Amino acid sequence: MADPDRPDAPKAPDASTSPDAPASSEAPASSGAPASPAQTPPHDPSTIGPERPVAAPVVAERGAPPPPKGVLGFLVRHQAIVVPIVSVVLAFAIGAILIRAQGYNPTYAYRRLFEYAFLTEGGLLSTFQKTTPLILVGLAVAIPLKVGLFNIGGQGQLMAGGIGAAWVAYALRDLPAPLLVLAAVVVAVLFGAMWASIAALLKTTRGVHEVISTIMLNSIAVGIIDWLINGGPLADPAQPFPSSHAVPEGARLLPLGVIPWGLPVALVLAVLVAWMLRRTTLGFELQTVGRNKFAAGYAGISTTKATLLAMLMSGGLAGLAGAFELLQIAPYRYQGGIAGSLGFDGITIALLARGNPLGTIPAAVLVAAMRAGAPTLQFDLGIRPEIVDLLLAITLLMVSLPVIAKWIFRRHAVKQTQLAGSWGA
Amino acid sequence: MEWLNRNKVWVGTAALVLVAAYVFYFINGTIAVSMFSNAWFLAVPLVLGAMVGVIGERSGVVNIGIEGQMLVGAFAAFFAAAATQSIVVGVIAGALSGLAMGAFLAFTTVKGQLDQIIAGVVINIIATGITSFYFESGKTIPRGLPNFDVPLLSKIPLIGPVFFSDGPIALFALVIVFVIHVLLFKTKWGLRTRAVGEYPSAADTAGINVIALRLVNVSLAGILAGVAGTYLSMEATSSFERGMSSGRGFLALAILIFGAWRPMRALAAALFFGFMSATASQLQASDVVNIPQQFINLLPYVLTLVVLAAAAGRVRAPGAVGQPFVKGD
Numbered sequence: 001m002a003d004p005d006r007p008d009a010p011k012a013p014d015a016s017t018s019p020d021a022p023a024s025s026e027a028p029a030s031s032g033a034p035a036s037p038a039q040t041p042p043h044d045p046s047t048i049g050p051e052r053p054v055a056a057p058v059v060a061e062r063g064a065p066p067p068p069k070g071v072l073g074f075l076v077r078h079q080a081i082v083v084p085i086v087s088v089v090l091a092f093a094i095g096a097i098l099i100r101a102q103g104y105n106p107t108y109a110y111r112r113l114f115e116y117a118f119l120t121e122g123g124l125l126s127t128f129q130k131t132t133p134l135i136l137v138g139l140a141v142a143i144p145l146k147v148g149l150f151n152i153g154g155q156g157q158l159m160a161g162g163i164g165a166a167w168v169a170y171a172l173r174d175l176p177a178p179l180l181v182l183a184a185v186v187v188a189v190l191f192g193a194m195w196a197s198i199a200a201l202l203k204t205t206r207g208v209h210e211v212i213s214t215i216m217l218n219s220i221a222v223g224i225i226d227w228l229i230n231g232g233p234l235a236d237p238a239q240p241f242p243s244s245h246a247v248p249e250g251a252r253l254l255p256l257g258v259i260p261w262g263l264p265v266a267l268v269l270a271v272l273v274a275w276m277l278r279r280t281t282l283g284f285e286l287q288t289v290g291r292n293k294f295a296a297g298y299a300g301i302s303t304t305k306a307t308l309l310a311m312l313m314s315g316g317l318a319g320l321a322g323a324f325e326l327l328q329i330a331p332y333r334y335q336g337g338i339a340g341s342l343g344f345d346g347i348t349i350a351l352l353a354r355g356n357p358l359g360t361i362p363a364a365v366l367v368a369a370m371r372a373g374a375p376t377l378q379f380d381l382g383i384r385p386e387i388v389d390l391l392l393a394i395t396l397l398m399v400s401l402p403v404i405a406k407w408i409f410r411r412h413a414v415k416q417t418q419l420a421g422s423w424g425a
Numbered sequence: 426m427e428w429l430n431r432n433k434v435w436v437g438t439a440a441l442v443l444v445a446a447y448v449f450y451f452i453n454g455t456i457a458v459s460m461f462s463n464a465w466f467l468a469v470p471l472v473l474g475a476m477v478g479v480i481g482e483r484s485g486v487v488n489i490g491i492e493g494q495m496l497v498g499a500f501a502a503f504f505a506a507a508a509t510q511s512i513v514v515g516v517i518a519g520a521l522s523g524l525a526m527g528a529f530l531a532f533t534t535v536k537g538q539l540d541q542i543i544a545g546v547v548i549n550i551i552a553t554g555i556t557s558f559y560f561e562s563g564k565t566i567p568r569g570l571p572n573f574d575v576p577l578l579s580k581i582p583l584i585g586p587v588f589f590s591d592g593p594i595a596l597f598a599l600v601i602v603f604v605i606h607v608l609l610f611k612t613k614w615g616l617r618t619r620a621v622g623e624y625p626s627a628a629d630t631a632g633i634n635v636i637a638l639r640l641v642n643v644s645l646a647g648i649l650a651g652v653a654g655t656y657l658s659m660e661a662t663s664s665f666e667r668g669m670s671s672g673r674g675f676l677a678l679a680i681l682i683f684g685a686w687r688p689m690r691a692l693a694a695a696l697f698f699g700f701m702s703a704t705a706s707q708l709q710a711s712d713v714v715n716i717p718q719q720f721i722n723l724l725p726y727v728l729t730l731v732v733l734a735a736a737a738g739r740v741r742a743p744g745a746v747g748q749p750f751v752k753g754d
Contacts (some may be wrong), residue, residue, distance in 0.1 A: 098558075150542055202730065206737040211489060211542055212682075213733070215675045216726040223723030232717070344550055351543070386558040393554035397547050403537045 068412070076412045080354045083405045087352070087398035088366070095391045104383050112380050113373035123372055125258045129329055130368035132262035133158065133321035137346030138353060138360035139273050140318040144210075145355040146277060147310040148290040153199055153214025154318045155343025156221035157192040161319025163225050163244070164191030165326045166334035167234055170245040177250035184251070185323045192319015193312045195221065200311035204304045210311075218343065229334055236333070244334035253328040262324035267361065269317065274357040286310055318343075341389070345371075348396045367392060439693075450583045460703045461587040465595065466661065468699030470495065470670075472598045473653035474677025475684060475691040476605055477527075480646035482686055483609060484639045485622040485745040486534055489545025491650050492674025493552030494526040498654025500556040503665035507564035512659065515566060519655030520648050526552075527647015528640075535639045538749045549674075557667050569663035570594065592660040594652060601649065606688040618642060622743035625750040635750045650674070672726065679729040685740040694732075698725055 068076060075082050096106035116123040137154040144151040165184040172183055199217055202208040228234040230242035253261040277283035289296040289306040296303060325338050345367050352366075353359025370392065374385035398404060405413040429436060450457040474491045481488040488494075501522035506515025530548060533539040539547075575589040575596070588599060609615040617638060620628040625635045653673075658665045680698060684691030705721045708714050 150546075152546065198730075202734055206734040208730070208733045208737055212675065212678055213730060215672070216679075216729050219672050219726045220723050223719045223726075227717045227719040230719070341553075344553075347546060348550070384558060386554070386560075390551075390554035390558045393547070393551040396550055400543045400547055401533065401537055401539055403539075 076409055079405060079409055079412075079414060080356060080359070082408065084352045084354065084359075084363070084399050086408065087401075087404060088395055090404070091391060091395035091398045094394050095387065098390065099383060099387065102383065104381055109377055109381055109383055112376055114369060116376040117369035117373040121258060123376075125255055125260070126372040127365070127368045128258060128263050129255070129260045130371050131364050132260055132266045132324050132328070133342050134345055134349055134364035134368050135266040135270055135360050136317045136321035136324075137342050138349030138364050139270060139357055140314040140321075141346045141350035142353060142355045142357055142360055143273060143277075143286075143314050143317075144310045145350060146290045147286050147306050148293070149203075149210050149307060149310060151196070151199075151214055151311065151314050152211055152347065153196060153217050153343070154314075154321075154346040155339055155341075156214065156218035157195045157315040157318035158322040158325070158342055159218075159221045159225055159339050160195035160315075160322065161188035161192035162322030162326050162338055163228060163234070163334055164188045164319065165323040166244040166247070169247040169251055169326070170234070173248045177248070180248065180251040181253065181327065184247075184327060185320065188319045188323030188326075189316040190319070192317070192322060193315040196311045196315025196318070197308070200308045203311075204307050225334070226336065229336075234334070239333070242336055243331075247327060247332040251327065252332050253324070255328070260324075260328045262328055265320075265324075266364075269320075270357050270361055273313075273317075277357060282309070318346075345392065348392050348399075351396060352399050435690075447583060454583075456707070458583060458586050460707050461583065461700075463703040463706065464696060464699035465587055465591075466699070467702050468695040469595045469598045469661075470653040470656055470673045471677050471680055471695040471698060472602060472692055473594075473649050473656070474674050475680045475695060476601060476688060477646045477650045477653075478678055478681035479605065479609070479684075479686060479688055479691060480618070480649075481530075481643050482681065482743055482746045483622045484618050484642040485625060485743060485748065485750070486530070486639055486643050487541040487545065487747050488530060488643070488646070489542055489678070490526070490530055490548030490552075490674075491545075491677050492670050492672065493545075493549035494523055494530075494647055494650035495654040495657065495670040495674050496549075496552045496556055496668070497526050498523045498651030499658035499665055499669055500560075500654070501651070502655040503566060503658040504559075504561070504564065506566040506659065510567050512567060512570060515659055516570070516652075516655055519659070520651045523647045523649065523651015523654065524644060525647070526650065528644040530647065531640045531643035534749065535636055535643065538751075541747055541749075553668065560665075560667060564665075566659065566663055570660040592656075594656040594660045597652065598656075602688050602692045609688065619743070621750075622745055625745050625748075629750075629752060635752070639750070676725055676729060679733055682740060682742075683732045683736050685736075686743060698728060701725070701728055 092110065096110070099106040099109055117127045118124060137158060140154045140157065141151055165188040168184045168187045169180060172180055175183065195217060196214075199208075199210050199213040202213045203210050226242065229236075229244050234244045236243050236245045255261070275283075277287065285296070285301045286306050286309070288299065288301055289303050293303045296306070321342065322339070325342075326332065326334055349360050349363040349367055352363040370388045374388040377383040377387065378385045402413070446457070446461065474495060477491050477494070478488055498519045502515045502519030505518030506512050509515075526548060530544055533547075534541045534544045570592045572590065572592050578589040579585040581589070589596070609618065617628065617633050620631070621633060621635050621638050629635050654670065657669055657673075676698065677695075680691050680694045684694040702721075702725055705716070705724050709716060709718070709721055
């Protein structure tokens with residue numbers, strides 16, 4: 001594991017996606033210093049000199065094997081990308097067997113799925129519309145993971161944000177459209193953060209494990225919102241199904257071609273979160289708490305503050321996803337199924353991305369494409385769209401099994417986060 | 426006598442509850458029996474789920490996947506019974522699917538060293554995926570599991586009709602709590618299991634095979650989750666709906682913590698949860714208060730948060746829960 005004494009050490013597992021990774025991986029060779037040991041991991045030369053013989057013994061973990069050279073060495077350094085790709089391929093292979101068992105042609109099914117999702121205009125728009133909230137809920141799981149928290153409450157936080165946006169969009173419907181959109185988005189972020197803060201406060205003050213509290217808060221959100229839109233104060237009685245009032249026409253975020261408004265926002269936020277985690281003091285504090293909260297305590301970093309901030313950010317991002325679901329997708333009303341299984345897809349995405357904020361982008365695009373293409377399978381081939389749920393579940397299993405990384409990399413496999421240790425404490 | 430002294434708080438509380446229940450029974454027998462029956466009806470899957478948790482966590486393995494294990498149990502039981510038109514086959518299928526799900530958790534976490542919480546979440550998501558992909562509407566089973574009266578015991582006022590005039594799984598749940606209590610605290614297996622959950626390296630030094638014991642315990646506990654699912658689709662109702670475990674597996678975890686990882690206290694906690702829900706429904710039905718139905722439905726979840734916040738610091742989890750065991754580490 002990385003050494004908490006070195007601020008650049010936490011970056012090592014993520015180095016594969018950072019732009020300076022190729023340069024830094026050549027650094028030991030180009031420096032040519034005989035004193036520099038071969039096992040120096042790739043590091044960022046801008047924050048720490050390429051040759052620091054004093055620091056080198058600290059880096060050399062006891063029992064850590066030297067990284068192999070050649071193709072295997074390349075793969076080992078980039079295993080944060082290699083393992084998810086292998087997992088997805090394996091999951092699709094298992095999925096192919098299941099599709100075959102149902103009497104359909106799996107290659108044709110996969111081709112139709114991705115052709116629709118990426119090569120048709122309607123499909124691409126749908127893919128991007130689904131990518132928006134998926135990046136955000138993926139980040140909502142990834143940030144707390146860095147602090148050693150598992151936020152299963154993305155679903156409830158997204159719903160809280162969505163209903164907040166629906167409330168503001170109807171209550172302030174006379175405002176000019178840009179202001180109305182801004183107000184709805186701000187309130188959605190606040191509602192999402194507020195919903196997450198309940199779990200965070202229960203954790204910091206009473207020690208209630210966040211996995212149970214966020215699961216309960218998901219169910220509570222479903223119940224309260226069902227009451228609000230089904231005969232409660234936010235219900236639109238003219239609708240046949242439980243539903244909120246529609247967002248005023250001017251405030252609807254219609255897509256620009258195939259690009260929905262939320263997509264650039266989500267992309268920028270993913271980059272911002274990555275920057276925050278890697279380059280700011282706050283990010284360093286969060287990661288230190290996640291690695292070893294006792295060491296963090298000695299260094300004067302407050303675990304309470306890190307827990308609260310991580311959960312608030314996470315809730316805010318999920319709430320924002322709820323706002324986009326409401327404002328940019330027809331029927332522009334809050335209805336029962338608006339959250340779908342977004343919260344749980346967020347878990348799959350964060351684990352596929354190995355908790356890396358930038359990794360949530362390709363992971364979200366993949367999941368979004370599968371979700372967008374699912375109806376095609378039903379219309380064209382008669383395969384039940386639930387196959388996508390099953391495929392995603394198998395993908396999640398494959399990507400989280402440490403066995404796969406060990407199978408490819410043997411003793412070079414990077415250890416994964418341990419979450420279950422704080423259970424019941 | 427010594428036992429009575431050590432447990433006087435619990436015995437006192439139980440006696441008080443019993444007296445209160447009988448006072449209620451003599452004031453209005455019909456409503457009392459219907460409320461307590463409803464409370465036990467709601468508590469059965471929670472009790473079974475909590476027992477899955479007790480065995481797993483006492484052995485050092487967190488099980489967040491009880492929810493998914495129950496769902497698969499309900500699914501397998503119902504569709505096996507529908508396919509063969511035999512309720513016996515249904516019950517066996519439910520139990521065996523639970524065993525398979527338990528073994529899945531055991532092998533991924535104990536052997537594969539997958540993080541236990543992630544493993545549980547994976548189980549829940551896979552369970553949802555499987556049960557919705559292979560779901561078929563319009564299937565029926567010949568009948569649900571029949572109710573029957575236990576001779577003599579069912580004649581006791583109040584307790585008889587509530588606990589002893591029931592379906593087979595409800596009776597099984599009542600018995601299994603006592604069985605697990607005895608096994609856990611009075612047998613060699615129980616001592617070993619608790620040692621493995623508290624201090625695995627010490628247990629290992631004493632010659633106990635930590636890995637094997639955890640594998641067996643977590644796998645077998647899965648059977649109880651499968652039976653809980655069978656209760657949902659074949660005893661409480663005779664139909665399967667998507668997502669029909671609807672959070673009971675998670676409530677079972679809360680009950681496990683509230684019950685301080687002890688079978689008998691978990692039974693009491695489950696009865697308390699069931700009774701609170703039954704009370705809310707009764708108040709609603711008799712027009713005493715006018716609370717929207719949605720709020721009554723979410724009472725157990727709110728109660729869980731309150732109870733966990735109150736229980737925090739008063740109860741202690743088994744020492745090694747959540748930590749994978751690596752020999753010689």
